[in-house]
Amino acid sequence: MALLNSEKFKKIKHQASGALNRVIDQHVNLAVTGLSRSGKTAFITSLVNQLINESSDSKLNFFDVVHQGRFIAAKRVPQKHFYIARFDYDGAIASLEQTQPHWPEPTAGISEIRLAIRYRPKNSLLKYFDELATLYLDITDYPGEWLLDLPLLNQTFEEWSEQMYQLLQQAPRKEYAEKFIAKVQQLDPFQSADEELLKTLAEEYTQLLHYFREKLSLSVIQPGRFILPGELANAPILQFFPYLNFTNIDVNAYQNASDDSLIGMLRARFVEYKERVVRKFYKQHFLRFDRQIVLADCLTPLNNGAESFADLQLAIKMILESYNYGKSSLLSRLFAPKIDKLLFAATKADHVTPEQHENLSALFNQLVYQSKKQLGFDNLTMKTLAIAGVKATSSGKTQYQGSTLPVIKGINLKDQQSLTLFPGLVPSQLPEQEYWQNNHFNFIEFAPQAKTNSCQPLPHIRMDQVLQFLLGDKMK
Ligand SMILES: Nc1nc2c(ncn2[C@@H]2O[C@H](COP(=O)(O)OP(=O)(O)O)[C@@H](O)[C@H]2O)c(=O)[nH]1
Ligand SMILES: [Mg+2]
Incomplete structure (x- = not known):
């Protein structure tokens, strides 16, 4: 390096960064789906919010680029497809950040939002040149109901x-x-x-x-x-x-x-x-997606009983067909899809007490993998997680008849009153008849929590693990 005079160095630096930049600027088409009310709007709002408000007090420890101090900033940029509705982030965040917060209005159909995420690559050469890279993230929200129609073809x-x-x-x-x-x-x-x-x-x-x-x-x-x-x-x-x-x-x-x-x-x-x-x-739409997250609320069906739960299981199997790329699968015979990573997330995990989280994950894992096994395909990377896009409860302990009971606390959506409860047991396996006879999961809708500081990102559960699985490998 000593041989280079500073003019030359600048020139090389410029050329190098130009060339590397082209290599490193990346683009991911992320699709978010799930049946109506599974939590898509809340999830996307939270994901965008976590990224654009990333700061010293954000809770994204499992997202490597943040954990390693390489995350610079994210901002919204105009979306790519003008013919698709815009995902109403501002409307959603305004509802969630009011003094008396409420959930965003339900939306139907497809919408899109685009982020540019700046980060410092791990690559030492780039570090030397002090170069930054950008990941363009296109997020598409579409109803999971549309995937249930694939078998019709x-x-x-x-x-x-x-x-x-x-x-x-x-x-x-x-x-x-x-x-x-x-x-x-x-x-x-x-x-x-x-x-x-x-x-x-x-x-x-x-x-x-x-x-x-x-x-x-x-x-x-x-x-x-x-x-x-x-x-x-x-x-x-x-x-x-x-x-x-x-x-x-x-x-x-x-x-x-x-x-x-x-x-x-x-x-x-x-x-x-x-x-x-x-x-x-x-x-x-479907053919341009690179990565997919499927959200499922399995607590409401658990609350509703065996038939509702069995129906969710069937729906998950039908939805999985859209990611079955085996040669003889319906999808591959008709189209050439390119999704390489698929995340199944059990939403609203803030509805269960902390010691039940493991069960919820195990149950959901079985729900998904049993269907996957039946379909017999494994040519894409898949993961399951229990998450909350927007955490609406806090957890604690209470004394009840002489023993300590884990509880969650939140604002009851119905009457806006503070509520503390033990919602019930989540089975760690697909429930048998006996569970339905003896247990009852009490699913009560909560209002979102009021924020103490508007600069803080929304409270969540495991959104960092979501980000790591879906984007981590693109931000090395
Ligand atoms: N407690 C809790 N409730 C949630 C969460 N996400 C969604 N919800 C509830 O589920 C409802 C539907 O969510 P929404 O995001 O509109 O679902 P979408 O129809 O899939 O877009 C919301 O109005 C909330 O009541 C979450 O992370 N935690
Ligand atoms: Mg929605």
Whole structure:
């Protein structure tokens, strides 16, 4: 180095940093999904908040780039795709930072936000040149319900209808679906199609799906777009329903039914839905994702009972199909996906007492890995974690009938009163009948905590481990 005069040195430094910069500036398309109310909005708000407010009192010990003092700063930059809605970070953070904080309003559909994260690479050469690198992070929020539709691509209208019929005839759906089933079974499938009638029945079917999701906490909702229609609300493409009487239909007549007949129109709309809604989502969005986090609230189903929990398990299996890249998998036959890391996160972990965290992780791990084993694929890196995007409780101990009991404390969302409780035991394994008979997990919604200092990042559980798994290898 002594041989170089300072002019030359500057020049080399400039060239080197230019060249290295090009190599080092990286880009990650991170997708965040989960069924409605699983905590996507809270999670993304927290993730962005942790990064842009990173400071000496942030709690990101397990995120290497922060822990090693190489994190410089992150800022929001204009998003890449102008045709996708903007993720409303400002709105969400404003709700959470009010003197009486509340959860952000629910959103439907897809949205995007982009961050530029500056950091110092570990690489010694770069350190010498005092060069910084940038990681561009595009975060896309989209409903997990859309992933439940993937199997449709492999099904005929007849097959799908049969499958829905099976589902609707079982508890807990049965008692709510009976009236609808009877109505559909009274129809003459070959009568000429009446668009008004189709619309009314499709609305009824959609109401059922809403009831299943919101009142019974069920997870398997098909077609997924029916409960989150976005810009397709009222479009005829969402005005169909499964035909629930295929056993009594003449196969030939069905095959030959024209598109103007009732059954023909149902079939035509189903086919159109597959092409223009399901396939389009995979082509337009899914294929550009590099990394994926799937959020799941498994505490609400645990609170609701065996049937709701079993339904979550089935939904997770269906969702996993979208990451099954094995050669014979449906996804790989249709598309060429490129996601290389997949994180499954059990959200709202602040609802359980600290000594139950291990159980929650173990339970969730089983839930995910059992399905993964059944699908038999392992060509992407996968991990599970129990997290809270926005921690709404604090934990402590209380004396109860002479013994010490672990508790959580928070503001009850219903009446805004302070509440201390032991919510119950989380099983460490997929629960057997006995658990459901003897245990009850008490899931009470909490309001977000009020902040004492607005510069502090949002309180969380294990968001640093999330960041390390999803971004750590890109920020070395
Ligand atoms: N206690 C707690 N509740 C949460 C957390 N994240 C979400 N929630 C609750 O779950 C609801 C739905 O969350 P949201 O992020 O809107 O879900 P999304 O529909 O997946 O975007 C919120 O209104 C909160 O009541 C969390 O980290 N902790
Ligand atoms: Mg949301």
